[in-house]
Amino acid sequence: MTERIVRAVAARKVFRLPDGGRFSAVDGVSLDIEESATVALTGSSGAGKSTLLHLFGALERLDGGTIEVAGHDVGNLSRRGLAAYRRSVGFVFQRFHLLSALTAVDNVAAPVLPFRTGYDPRARARELLELVGLADRADALPSRLSGGQQQRVAIARALINRPRLLLADEPTGNLDSRTSASIMDLLLRLRDECHTTVVIATHDPIIAARCDVVHRLCDGQLERAEPPSPS
Numbered sequence: 001m002t003e004r005i006v007r008a009v010a011a012r013k014v015f016r017l018p019d020g021g022r023f024s025a026v027d028g029v030s031l032d033i034e035e036s037a038t039v040a041l042t043g044s045s046g047a048g049k050s051t052l053l054h055l056f057g058a059l060e061r062l063d064g065g066t067i068e069v070a071g072h073d074v075g076n077l078s079r080r081g082l083a084a085y086r087r088s089v090g091f092v093f094q095r096f097h098l099l100s101a102l103t104a105v106d107n108v109a110a111p112v113l114p115f116r117t118g119y120d121p122r123a124r125a126r127e128l129l130e131l132v133g134l135a136d137r138a139d140a141l142p143s144r145l146s147g148g149q150q151q152r153v154a155i156a157r158a159l160i161n162r163p164r165l166l167l168a169d170e171p172t173g174n175l176d177s178r179t180s181a182s183i184m185d186l187l188l189r190l191r192d193e194c195h196t197t198v199v200i201a202t203h204d205p206i207i208a209a210r211c212d213v214v215h216r217l218c219d220g221q222l223e224r225a226e227p228p229s230p231s
């Protein structure tokens with residue numbers, strides 16, 4: 001039986017506007033995500049996709065409702081718990097956010113280098129680069145990598161802590177359609193081989209169609225949840 005990894009109940013994020021007003025970017029979202037599922041968050045620009053991903057990753061503070069991830073009450077973590085929780089979740093950004101002075105392998109290892117890990121971070125980083133098909137580019141600087149290769153490095157970096165949950169914000173937004181498809185192949189392979197739950201914010205209907213579940217946001221609210229596709 002599949003387990004639930006995420007449960008959001010009436011989750012809300014309120015931003016203050018410059019005129020002093022308030023605005024709910026995520027406005028009472030309730031949803032469950034099953035472990036090892038691939039889930040697309042779609043919706044037009046400003047619908048609240050990134051904000052919801054940030055709430056799942058505890059990168060933003062929750063202003064109402066609850067979000068539970070793998071048993072963690074994300075809205076009520078202590079400062080220490082928050083830091084540990086953030087390290088336990090993988091986050092992939094649209095613009096890769098690689099450190100330009102570091103090689104691919106050092107970018108992948110960077111999140112754990114300050115910590116005692118019990119393993120060799122660079123050895124694990126090389127394994128991850130192999131997983132994403134970049135073993136031969138491990139010592140290259142980001143400036144020597146294509147956009148798709150940089151995104152693979154960013155995905156490998158997001159996996160360094162063996163996250164059960166990988167949150168990807170428009171991971172193919174800056175890539176051509178062929179490279180997008182190969183990044184999506186990789187994300188689906190992670191689901192199959194590592195049982196990682198993958199939540200992807202995307203505008204791309206082709207990417208969304210390859211996910212198990214599609215949630216559509218409109219003005220911070222969930223429009224509908226489509227049932228898993230038969231494939």
Ligand SMILES: Nc1ncnc2c1ncn2[C@@H]1O[C@H](COP(=O)(O)OP(=O)(O)OP(=O)(O)O)[C@@H](O)[C@H]1O
Nearest residue numbers: 015016025043044045046047048049050051052201
């Ligand atoms: N830090 C912030 N302060 C104020 N308003 C914000 C902040 N971050 C986001 N918003 C607003 O919240 C709404 C939702 O933003 P969000 O970035 O979640 O949308 P999105 O669905 O990811 O859009 P896109 O597809 O363009 O990335 C938008 O109206 C945005 O302007």
Ligand SMILES: [Mg+2]
Nearest residue numbers: 049050051201
């Ligand atoms: Mg966004």
